[in-house]
Amino acid sequence: MFIDRHLTENLYRQCRFFPAVVLTGARQTGKSALLMSAFPNASLISLDLPSTAEQANQTPAYLLDTCHEPIIIDEIQYAPGLFRHLKARIDADRHRMGRFLLTGSQRFGLMEHVSESLAGRTAVMELDTLSSRELRAHPELADLKAANYLWRGGYPELYREPELKSHDFFRNYLVTYLERDLRQMLNVGSLRDFERFIRACAARNAQLRNLSDLARDVGIAVSTARDWISKLEASHLITLLEPWFGNIGKRLSKTPKLYFRDTGLLCFLLGFDSPAALLRSSYLGGMWETFLLGEMLRTLQAGRTAARVYYFRDAHGVEVDFVIEQDGLVRLAEAKWAEYPDASAAKGIAKVHKLLGERAAEEHWILCNTRHNVRLDSPVPVRLIDGFRFTGWFEQTRTAA
Numbered sequence: 001m002f003i004d005r006h007l008t009e010n011l012y013r014q015c016r017f018f019p020a021v022v023l024t025g026a027r028q029t030g031k032s033a034l035l036m037s038a039f040p041n042a043s044l045i046s047l048d049l050p051s052t053a054e055q056a057n058q059t060p061a062y063l064l065d066t067c068h069e070p071i072i073i074d075e076i077q078y079a080p081g082l083f084r085h086l087k088a089r090i091d092a093d094r095h096r097m098g099r100f101l102l103t104g105s106q107r108f109g110l111m112e113h114v115s116e117s118l119a120g121r122t123a124v125m126e127l128d129t130l131s132s133r134e135l136r137a138h139p140e141l142a143d144l145k146a147a148n149y150l151w152r153g154g155y156p157e158l159y160r161e162p163e164l165k166s167h168d169f170f171r172n173y174l175v176t177y178l179e180r181d182l183r184q185m186l187n188v189g190s191l192r193d194f195e196r197f198i199r200a201c202a203a204r205n206a207q208l209r210n211l212s213d214l215a216r217d218v219g220i221a222v223s224t225a226r227d228w229i230s231k232l233e234a235s236h237l238i239t240l241l242e243p244w245f246g247n248i249g250k251r252l253s254k255t256p257k258l259y260f261r262d263t264g265l266l267c268f269l270l271g272f273d274s275p276a277a278l279l280r281s282s283y284l285g286g287m288w289e290t291f292l293l294g295e296m297l298r299t300l301q302a303g304r305t306a307a308r309v310y311y312f313r314d315a316h317g318v319e320v321d322f323v324i325e326q327d328g329l330v331r332l333a334e335a336k337w338a339e340y341p342d343a344s345a346a347k348g349i350a351k352v353h354k355l356l357g358e359r360a361a362e363e364h365w366i367l368c369n370t371r372h373n374v375r376l377d378s379p380v381p382v383r384l385i386d387g388f389r390f391t392g393w394f395e396q397t398r399t400a401a
Contacts, residue, residue, distance in 0.1 A: 001160050003138050005034050007127055010303035012038065014123035015070075015098030019090040022076075022102045022114055025127035026236035026261065027181070028173060030156040031103040034127060035072045039101065043067035047078040060085045072101045077110045083117035090121050106181060106234065126236070129154030129262045131298045132291075132388060146369060146388040147275040150287050153264015154294075170268035174198075181235060193218055197228050201238065201258060202269035206286035208313075209240060209258045229258075237261055241293065244310035244323040246330075246359070257311055259290050261297075266290060289321055289335040292367050292387055296322070312352055320348045322367075331361040335387070336368045346378040353380040 011034070014021050023031045036044065045067060047053040056063050056079035064071065064085060076082060086100055102122075104110035114122060132149050135141045141159070152158055152166050155173075178191045197218045204210065215225040232238045240256035260266040266287065272278045278287065296309050307326035313319045322333040332349045334341075349364045366376060367387035376382040 001138065001140065001162075002033070002037065003130060003134055003141075003156065003159065005030065005127070006131070006134060006298065006302040007034065007125065008038055010301075011035075011125065013303065014125065015101075017097060018121065018123040019094070019097055020086065020100040020102060020118055020122040021098070022104065022110070022118075022122050022124045023127055024104055024110065024124065024236065026129070027105045027177065028155050028157055029127050029129050029236075031105075031127050032072070032074050033156065035101050035103065039070055039072065042070040042072045042101065044072045044074065046074040048075050053078040057081045064089065069099045070101055071099070072103070074103050075105065076102045077104045077106045077113070080113050083113045087117045087121065090118070105236065126301050128236075128294065128298050128301060129264075130156055130159065131295055133295070133298075135159065136389075145275075146291075147279055149388075150263045150291055151267050151272060151275040151278050153262045153267070155262065155264060158264065166264060167268060167273070170265055173265070174268075177235065177237075182231070193220060194228065197225070198232065198237075199269050201229070201232065202260065202266055204258060205260050205266055205283075206289045207258060208255045210255075237265070239293075239297065241309070241311050244312050244325070244330075246356070259293055261294060263287055263291050263294070284337055285335070288337045288369070288387070292333075292335050293322070296324075312348075318348055318351050320352050323352075328359065329361045330356050330359045331364055333365040333367055336366055338368055339370050341366050341368050341376075341384065343376060343378045346376060346380070346382045349382055350378060350380045 011021065023035065025031050035042070045052060045056065045063065047056055060079070060082045073082065090099065111124070114124065131154060132144065135149065135154070136144050155169065158164060158166055158169055174195065178195060182191065182194060197214065197220070200214050200217045204214070209229065211222050211225045211229070215222045218225070229238070233240060237260065239259050239261055241259060242256050243254060267278060270283055272281065278284060293309070299305065300307065300309070305326065307324055310323040310325065311319070311321060312323050312332070320332045321335045324331040324333060332352055334345055334349060336345050345366050353360050353364065363381045363383055365383055365385045367385050367390070369388065370384050370386050372384070373386060374384050376384055
């Protein structure tokens with residue numbers, strides 16, 4: 001089962017303006033599948049194979065000569081020697097675009113080589129796991145339920161093989177990540193400690209990042225916790241949502257909030273064996289919030305808007321889950337799993353709306369588990385939005401503004 005990706009249109013656009021395109025993202029998000037589908041006549045060099053990676057490091061010019069362009073080079077971080085050869089080939093014919101399509105799942109090493117050798121010659125894009133919107137566009141998945149998506153997540157392999165048990169997939173995924181990627185990214189004294197650290201992060205998903213608590217729970221130094229958080233982010237497994245700052249005369253929190261990129265991996269780490277177990281859990285609200293942030297970030301990755309997403313929290317405890325800033329206006333959004341939240345769900349929105357003044361959008365959102373988008377009876381304009389099926393995130397933001 002192949003599922004169309006919304007990033008494809010932006011991918012084609014970047015290939016018209018850059019000689020090389022780098023597609024980053026966590027392992028198994030479908031980077032290679034997307035490139036091979038978008039460019040079926042391209043050559044493929046997979047550096048996941050140790051023998052090919054060695055050849056690419058030892059005789060890169062010969063390897064490139066055996067392929068016709070465009071060339072897809074998968075997991076290029078395993079052959080850093082290739083970068084200078086790609087630079088030389090690009091510079092020899094600077095205005096021929098879309099020649100090299102590179103993938104990588106380790107952001108630190110990858111971007112270091114890109115900035116050194118391919119600066120100004122490449123576009124960098126990011127591919128997340130499948131969004132609910134992408135899945136529901138497929139005829140076989142049109143009736144996908146919100147709870148099922150939250151529990152199973154968006155890794156393409158789980159939908160290519162519907163009989164594959166999610167806990168089997170994620171168990172092997174985690175082992176592969178620990179044994180291969182982590183050993184190359186940092187010198188971890190104990191992979192078991194790092195796995196415990198990942199699970200400790202999962203327990204604090206959708207909360208302010210607290211390095212001291214994480215370090216204490218795992219028994220490591222705070223500096224190590226900071227380094228390990230950066231490695232999880234570089235591996236595209238988590239994202240850190242920054243607080244929104246405006247000149248509103250209040251001291252805001254400077255600490256980012258920690259979110260996992262995929263709710264299925266998060267459910268596995270938290271030990272949920274079924275969607276029903278998730279629905280009974282106190283983690284459900286944070287899981288819904290994580291899903292909504294993921295949908296927003298995927299829309300941004302598709303290149304459909306230059307909007308930015310933050311959270312709001314001030315020294316007095318006033319919070320709003322999402323602050324969407326676009327074209328000088330600010331829309332506020334709260335994540336609520338309930339089907340029909342009441343006006344109390346908009347308390348934070350009402351307080352922050354007054355602080356925004358002329359920057360406030362005409363309408364704010366409660367992103368909930370409803371089937372009917374209706375206006376909420378509240379002091380400021382707030383609408384209940386079907387968070388799982390709403391597909392116009394930033395397009396509607398621009399229109400309403």
